[in-house]
């Protein structure tokens with residue numbers, strides 16, 4: 001539409017100009033270097049317009065010819081970049097799927113195609129780390145420190161590499177830099193906590209927790225749990241040094257964060273008992289039993305009065321178990337007390353209530369039942385039968401590391417094997433029932449069935465892939 005209007009206006013102008021020229025006729029004469037040319041003004045103007053148009057056309061052609069190599073090289077560069085990005089994608093995919101060699105191959109390609117671009121550096125660093133070439137990975141991360149957009153990423157990689165190499169001080173230094181750069185990054189706060197607690201610096205670890213909580217990098221529950229475990233670790237360290245009253249205070253602090261923390265309840269009650277304060281120890285255990293009934297607490301509660309009449313003990317245990325009636329641990333504690341008092345009927349009743357003898361009997365339940373048969377009726381055969389059942393029963397609960405499956409008799413803040421923080425949980429070891437043909441089975445006493453159940457209480461999960469958290 002606009003073009004049409006412009007064309008119309010131009011046509012009108014041209015017609016007006018020709019009319020005006022026709023009304024004002026004249027002659028243009030050129031006399032130059034012996035040449036003579038004379039023509040009308042109209043023709044001279046037309047010739048001028050044609051010459052101008054020709055000039056513009058020639059200029060355009062010249063421009064197009066001169067610009068061609070640039071445009072060609074531009075498209076080659078784009079193609080190269082495109083291939084580079086494809087190599088980056090393939091390398092990252094290989095890292096994620098655990099193929100270090102493939103990752104390395106594509107990372108090298110990306111490096112060739114993309115040169116010194118941060119993206120190429122990133123993929124080369126990741127591939128080098130996947131291939132456990134820490135020196136090369138560190139070199140790429142260091143180069144990435146320069147660009148502001150990849151600085152935090154580079155610091156995270158360098159921290160990880162330093163920790164893997166056991167260079168605590170270097171790791172701490174990189175983390176400080178990361179903290180200065182972006183203090184509310186969750187991995188920075190989490191790592192700061194881990195580093196200080198693993199080096200036994202409880203005060204710094206608590207400070208890191210508070211900071212994480214303040215910056216909302218951790219939920220309230222998570223922070224409380226970690227703080228409780230930290231304080232319990234401190235209590236244990238103090239108790240080991242013989243600082244009983246300080247240890248008691250630290251355990252109390254742990255319980256204020258996590259009132260059902262069994263090791264803290266046990267330590268506090270033990271220290272109170274050892275200090276001669278049995279009344280307070282009993283109160284601690286009763287309060288704890290309401291939240292977390294546990295055989296260790298029951299054992300401590302029994303130990304509060306050394307030479308006690310069995311019937312008096314039954315009364316006392318009843319007071320404890322009333323804090324959590326119906327819980328299997330309450331029923332077992334009562335069964336044990338009744339058995340000691342030779343009240344066998346009651347002992348059986350509570351064992352049954354603990355579901356320790358039903359479809360999935362527990363080893364503890366079977367052993368107690370054997371004792372009842374032995375002591376009540378002096379029935380050796382029945383007792384032996386229960387002990388045989390105990391072998392195939394659900395293994396007793398113990399402290400087991402959530403990360404590596406290691407079993408420990410006592411709780412500690414760190415797994416004795418993999419050093420993971422707060423990874424021990426109280427549960428029965430996983431029992432894997434596998435059926436083997438009898439020939440392959442080890443000499444199983446008296447097993448004449450065609451198949452034998454193999455129990456692997458010490459089943460350890462497969463080793464985890466190298467941890468890349470944080």
Ligand SMILES: [Zn+2]
Nearest residue numbers: 401404415418
């Ligand atoms: Zn472990």
